[in-house]
Amino acid sequence: MKHRLAFVALTLASTLGFADGMAEHIRVDHAHVRLMPPAAPNSAAFLTLHNSGERAAQLTGAASPAARTVELHDHIRDGDIMRMRRIDGGIAIPAGGNATLAPGGKHIMLIGLTAPLQAETVVEITLSFADGSARTVAVPVQPMVRHAGH
Secondary structure, three states: OHHHHHHHHHHHHHHHHHHOOHHHHEEEEEEEEEOOOOOOOEEEEEEEEEEOOOOOEEEEEEEOOOEEEEEEEEEEEEOOEEEEEEOOOOEEEOOOOEEEEOOOOOEEEEEEEOOOOOOOOEEEEEEEEOOOOEEEEEEEEEOOOOOOOO
16 A cells, blocks of 8 residues: 555656646757767767746756666866866756757767767657656767868
8 A cells, every 4th residue: 555655656656747847848959879989988069048938947857768868968167178077056048048968068968878879760868857847858869070171
């Protein structure tokens, strides 16, 4: 009986985040996970989050079965060196606005890949928001685009 009650409580709690949460107002565009060489232990996901809501939203974390650990990261200039740092406070998405996670800036870091990534496949990533709501997106794996002359 205790297990049944715990299951019902957990089921209700998991659906409450979708009732009128931040995730409901977030659209994800231009998403991709960077294809890495087979031996690479980590990768990154990039995307644009559009908030159609009337309140600001806050992306506070992410999870994926493709990696042991998933963190929000940013690149920060330290003198002449760019360093990657974990973002602990989350990423703000203004009401009616966007937050772009792109190479060289904020991104979702996939640490400890559970298997080598394959081109033309997708990685499921669950985005978590400050109000407890969440949204799972299927993100395509794509090779890094190299620009001519770089």
